[in-house]
Amino acid sequence: MKKIYNLFVKSFALIGFTFSLTNASAQYCTAGPSSTGDSNVESVTLIGNSSTISYTGCPGFLGLEDLTATHSTDLERGNPYSADIIYGTCGGNYTGYGKVWIDFNQDGDFDDAGEEIGSTAVSSAAIPLSSSYSFTVPLTATIGQTRMRVIQQESGSVGATLPCVTFTWGSAVDFTINIIDCSAGPSYSTISPMSCGYYTAPSGAVFHDAGTYSDTIVNHLGCDSVITINLSTTNTFSTINPVVCGTYVTPSGNNSYGVSGVYSDTIPNAAGCDSVITINLTNNNSVNVFSTSACNVYTSPSGIQHTQSGTFNDTITNAVGCDSIMTITLTMFYNNSVTIFVSSCGGSYTSNAGNVYTATGVYIENFTSVNGCDSILYVDLMVAESVNQSIVVEACDEWTAPDGTLFTANGTHIESFTNVTGCDSVNTYLVSINTVNETVTLVSALTIEANETGASYQWIDCNNGNAAISGETGQTFVASVNGDYACEVTKDNCTKVSKCVRIGSLGVENESTPFSIYPNPSIGVFNIELNEVTENTVLNVTNAAGQVVFTRNINESKTTISLENVKAGIYFIQIKNDNGTTVKSLVIQ
Structure with a gap:
């Protein structure tokens, strides 16, 4: 890799000697992607001695993103640190590689041994992928500003991911690292400020009282600077012991107190600082809280009268001439009267007071209730007898x-x-x-007779709302028209009504084959009596629904029929022969 240096010369004079120091400022190679999409470093975090590098990626950046002017931190030689990187994407998820370098010897490249502090293979399935690289700053690291470079390269290989590589997708970001050496220990200094009230130290710590304090800040080298603070103040302190009746107002006028106690107040002193006053307050007013009760009226210690329950305040002068303030909870009871109603079956009554009374009347007894109030008991007595x-x-x-x-x-x-x-x-x-027998018997085709003797009778028409039939008050009733009839029987103050009996033979009894049915009503056994015996005579019995329940041939003038297994109700007796058909009704009970 080609290296380019700019040379600067500075002169220092120290204790009579002159030194010349050459500082080489390296020009670093470029790197980075040609596209802003897809793979991208999502975040970088590095906590240093006095500050933290905190970087968030996306949207992507073309080429090398140089953040050396805005993102920096101090790292001390020989100390351990951790660079936390999240490899991610600004688009799709793709496999690639990520690496981090620090130029510890400040020679303008990242090629020297130990300058690569971490490497990670990034799987598309694991994005976003967090990686932490722990490292220790070499004791030989050059003091001063240098660079840290972070690269995420999509595709390629771990060996092809280099600090000066250019590629299509990914990101490359540079940060400033300031290498410091605090092995000589912190620097020390002393200051002597004067303050009224609160003093804020260089680190931001706050002190109030005069005294010697220690404060620590970071110096220009990034190391501890320990400052001894000799703080002086012209605040003054005093104590007063006021004795009052009622409310006490403090010297500042800002507070007032009505209860004995220790209080604090602040006013300006002659130097313009705080004069802090401790107040030992004695308030000779006395306070008393109590409960009491009374009958009808209560007079308070001050002479005020009360006639109702409640809580109220009362004030009198105590032994030292101050107020004695009382809170009184009063329960008021009243004289009352009670009336009790008493009956006695024994000819006399003994009250709770032991008095014996033998006559009906109202008696008065006086007593004292459980609350101590006078009460009156009225005894309303009734002397009764058994019946x-x-x-x-x-x-x-x-x-x-x-x-x-x-x-x-x-x-x-x-x-x-x-x-x-x-x-x-x-x-x-x-x-x-x-008892009364309300039953009736059909003694002939048109005649019904009540079975009870020596009674009162009233025959009624069942088909006319059970209306009484005028003039029909005898034991026997002869129907003049077909219908249903019953009898109201009264005897020994008992009245009952019979069941209705149907008369249906009027106008048909002489038609073809005259016959009689008796008894009617029947319990199921009855007689059929023909006026004339004719060959081929057939007897049919039908119910109200028209169903035939019994049939037989008749060849005698009188025949006994038994229908014991049929239900109670109205049935029709049909006599049929060569002369024709005759029908009559039968009531079975």
């Missing part, structure tokens, strides 16, 4: 006593209870259970 009575009960079919006992026959029931006055009482129930 024993007999009650006659008449019921139809059954009766249920108040306690739930069911009666279906005559009997006596005794029930104990507490009456409205709180006394034990007894009711004796004399129970009479009456």
